[in-house]
Structures are given as structure tokens and as C-alpha cells.
Amino acid sequence: MKITEIETLVCHARMRNWIFVKVVTDQPGLIGWGEATLEWHTRGVTGAIEDLKPLLIGEDPRRIEHLWQMMWRQHFWHGSGVTRSTAIAGIDLALWDIAGKIHGVPCHELWGGRVRDFVRLYCHLGGGNLEQFYETPVDHAKQFGELAQAAVEDGFSAFKSMAVPPTMPIEGAKPVRAAEACVSAMREAVGEEIDIMVDCHARPSPAMGMRFAKALEPFELYFFEEPCWPENLESLAAINAAVSTPIATGERLTHLAAFRDLFEVRGCEICQLDLTHCGGFTEARRIAALADVHRIALAPHNPQGPVSTAASLEFGFSQPGYIICESVHNDVPWRDDVVQEGFSVDQSNRTVTPNQKPGLGVEINEDEVRKHPFEQEIPQRVFYEDGAVGDW
Ligand SMILES: [Mg+2]
Known part of the structure; x- marks a missing residue:
């Protein structure tokens, strides 16, 4: 062959x-x-x-x-x-x-069979736009609450949001209060049975990441993501040690040795390896074994397309440490024309039962793919108030 x-x-x-x-x-x-x-x-x-x-x-x-x-x-x-x-x-x-x-x-059968009956999905509410946090702060917090409620009405028991404004390396109380207001609105809207996650997109400095982490600790987040650059290992470890909220990171790490360094300093409690960036299943399975030694959970990063989602789910059904699958809630309306998936989603509670088809269980319609050729992505640019470059 x-x-x-x-x-x-x-x-x-x-x-x-x-x-x-x-x-x-x-x-x-x-x-x-x-x-x-x-x-x-x-x-x-x-x-x-x-x-x-x-x-x-x-x-x-x-x-x-x-x-x-x-x-x-x-x-x-x-x-x-x-x-x-x-x-x-x-x-x-x-x-x-x-x-x-x-x-x-199915792939998960190749690795010893399924280790769970279903996988829970979470969605992303978006957010993170600097102007919206400060121009209409009350409305902005309210909007987070409404989006949270809508996600729960759509069946999700967990969701993520960028409820933290971008900040310069050091700022005062204003951004911290803005983040608190948004997270408070979400918690008030959905109660304590729903899991809320906040993603900082690695935009804060370690000092600001620490302040956000401490300020949001009372809201009992499911996890708090990328509170500073992923290469600031000692700062991730300090933040993870300073708060009871589990810290999540790993979507920008691409290989086993980088995860070894992260785990050794206990820089996170949740490893967000991305199956499409970390060398695929072959390397991901090694990373998962290493995470298991440290009792670090797995919640793969997955905002990409349908094959990535199928891969995340196959991985999830085979890995004991896997806790939840990221999903794109409002995807393109023609998704089903491009791909047929082997798994099924219970829309009432957004859980997935295992794929029954061989491999990843996906079929791609190449004629439909050709209807949507490459387009240059819109540049995502963040500048601080003084014009200096920030992280997106
Ligand atoms: Mg992220």
C-alpha cells in the first residue's frame, strides 16, 4: 500500500x-x-x-x-x-x-476503545472589543448576560467568552471592574449550574493577568484561559498557584517538549492542545500521556473546521483526561453541504455520542468546497490607547 x-x-x-x-x-x-x-x-x-x-x-x-x-x-x-x-x-x-x-x-477504537459515553460541547460568546467595554459599559455587561442566557436556551451547559478588555502592560482599576461587571452579568443570567469560562487570549501582561484572575475568582469559573503570554511559564505558574480557578493554556504550543516545560512548572490545570497545530494525533497522544502523569485535564482548542472537530471528538472518546469539546456555535449555514459527520449531537443538552463510522467519520464534498475559495482573512489588529501595538 x-x-x-x-x-x-x-x-x-x-x-x-x-x-x-x-x-x-x-x-x-x-x-x-x-x-x-x-x-x-x-x-x-x-x-x-x-x-x-x-x-x-x-x-x-x-x-x-x-x-x-x-x-x-x-x-x-x-x-x-x-x-x-x-x-x-x-x-x-x-x-x-x-x-x-x-x-x-472509528479512530477511538484504534486506541483502546471509548472511555466515555458522551462528550459535552461548549460554545463561544465572543467579546473582547476595547471600545465596547468602555463606551457603553452597562449595556456591554448586559449584552454578555443576554448572550449567556441565549447559549443556555440553545442547550449549552458551558460557554466561553472574552469578558476581559485588552490592557496595556500596567493599568489601574478600570479594566478589572469592567471584567467583573461582565462576568457578574453572565453568572446572574445563568446561575451556578452552568459552567462559565473566560478567555484572555493571552493579551494581559502577567501583572494584569494576575489581577484579572484574582478579581474573577469569586465567580467560580470553570476555567480561566491564557491570562498571559504562553511563553511566560513562570507567570502562568504563579497565577495558577495564586487562585483556586483552574488556569487553561496550550493552544499555541506545538510540540511535546513545550508541554513538558509547561507541566513541569504547573502552569495550568487544563491543557488546550490543538490537534491541528501540535502535530496531529501522534504527538497529541504523547502530550496526553504526559498530562495524565500530572493529572492535568484536556480541553482541546477547536475553533476550526469540521475535520478538526471530528478529530477532537475521536480524541475525547479515547482520552480519560478529556473534559469538554470546543464547538463553533454559529457556523457557516452551508456547513452540512461541505461535510457529513459520523457523530450526532443531542441539541437539547449539546452532548455528542460517539462516531460510528470508520476513521474520523467525515465525508467532504469537494464540489461544495470549491464554491468557497480562499479569501484573505481580515487583519485583526489591536493598538493600545497610546498607539503602541497590543495582542489580538
Ligand atoms: Mg483561547
Whole structure:
């Protein structure tokens, strides 16, 4: 059995371009689907996949670990840069899809069978716009409350929001009070049975991240995400130690050694590895084993497309430490035309039962994908009040 071709199909879906990766074999009808979506870097990733192709064409797709080692270690540079680790992930997911199809079982069955009956989904309420926090603060907090209520009415038992304004490296009470007002409005709207998460998008400095974490501690968040840059390991650890709220991070880490460093300092309680950026299932399973040693939970980052979601769910049904799956609530209206999924969602409580189809269980309609060609993403730019560059 041989790999004969690796193709990328780019599908523009609202704010991002989904990059589907198709690995073709010499066996009639046997193909694998992966995803390598990386916002604002679409051409870089499709180019990186082109660069990896000469390593893989003619190789046996069943030798997944062997091929992963080739993709990671050959070509001199290791695969840890996000463009390449995303390209590797897209191909790796497709190879596991092929493995499932060869054996006629869903991917989670390849790794020892399912470890739970269902997976809970959460949605994202958005937010995080500087002007909205300060121009109409009362209305803005109220809006968070309304969005929270709407998510619960849609069946979600958990949701995330960017209820923290962007801040300069050091600011006073104003942004902290603004964040408190928004989180308070959400808690008041949904009560204590619902899990609320707040994502800082790694915009605060460690000092501001600490202040937000302490101010929001009384609201008993399910988790508090990226309170400072992911490379500030000692600061993540300090914040995680200072509050009882579990700290979450990991979506921008791309390889096992980076997670080792994070876990060793206890920089988080929830590991948000991204299956499409951390080298796919092959590396993610190593990261999960390492997280397990530290009793750190898994909640993969997943704002991308349908193959990424299918991958997150296959992973979730096979990993004991997996707690919840991120989902895109208001996706493109033509999603079902592009993809058929193997799992089903109970809309009344937004839980997912396992995929029954082989591999990732997804079927991509290539003609429908071609109706939505690449479009340049809108630049997301944040500047502080004084004009200096901030993080988005
Ligand atoms: Mg995040």
C-alpha cells in the first residue's frame, strides 16, 4: 500500500479558511481526510504541505509513527514551528483516518476503545472589543448576560467568552471592574449550574493577568484561559498557584517538549492542545500521556473546521483526561453541504455520542468546497490607547 498524492483544499468559512488535507492511496477509494487550518497563514501551511510531500509519496500510509518521525526530523529543521507542525498535523490526522478505514473502525477504537459515553460541547460568546467595554459599559455587561442566557436556551451547559478588555502592560482599576461587571452579568443570567469560562487570549501582561484572575475568582469559573503570554511559564505558574480557578493554556504550543516545560512548572490545570497545530494525533497522544502523569485535564482548542472537530471528538472518546469539546456555535449555514459527520449531537443538552463510522467519520464534498475559495482573512489588529501595538 502506497501514498500516491497529498492535496489541500481551501474552503473560506466566514473569518477563516479551512484547509482540508486529502491523502490519496493506491487502493481504490481509500483516502484520508485531515485538517490544517491556520488563520492568516493559509498559504504558508499549504506551501509547507507541498514541501513535506516528497518525503511521503510512495510510502506506506500504515506506518504512521515512522512517517511522523520523517516529517518531524527530516529536512533538517524540526517540525516545531507552527506552520510546519500544522502541516504535519493535517497529514497525520488523514493517516489515522486511513488507518481507521483500513480496520473498519472509528479512530477511538484504534486506541483502546471509548472511555466515555458522551462528550459535552461548549460554545463561544465572543467579546473582547476595547471600545465596547468602555463606551457603553452597562449595556456591554448586559449584552454578555443576554448572550449567556441565549447559549443556555440553545442547550449549552458551558460557554466561553472574552469578558476581559485588552490592557496595556500596567493599568489601574478600570479594566478589572469592567471584567467583573461582565462576568457578574453572565453568572446572574445563568446561575451556578452552568459552567462559565473566560478567555484572555493571552493579551494581559502577567501583572494584569494576575489581577484579572484574582478579581474573577469569586465567580467560580470553570476555567480561566491564557491570562498571559504562553511563553511566560513562570507567570502562568504563579497565577495558577495564586487562585483556586483552574488556569487553561496550550493552544499555541506545538510540540511535546513545550508541554513538558509547561507541566513541569504547573502552569495550568487544563491543557488546550490543538490537534491541528501540535502535530496531529501522534504527538497529541504523547502530550496526553504526559498530562495524565500530572493529572492535568484536556480541553482541546477547536475553533476550526469540521475535520478538526471530528478529530477532537475521536480524541475525547479515547482520552480519560478529556473534559469538554470546543464547538463553533454559529457556523457557516452551508456547513452540512461541505461535510457529513459520523457523530450526532443531542441539541437539547449539546452532548455528542460517539462516531460510528470508520476513521474520523467525515465525508467532504469537494464540489461544495470549491464554491468557497480562499479569501484573505481580515487583519485583526489591536493598538493600545497610546498607539503602541497590543495582542489580538
Ligand atoms: Mg483561547
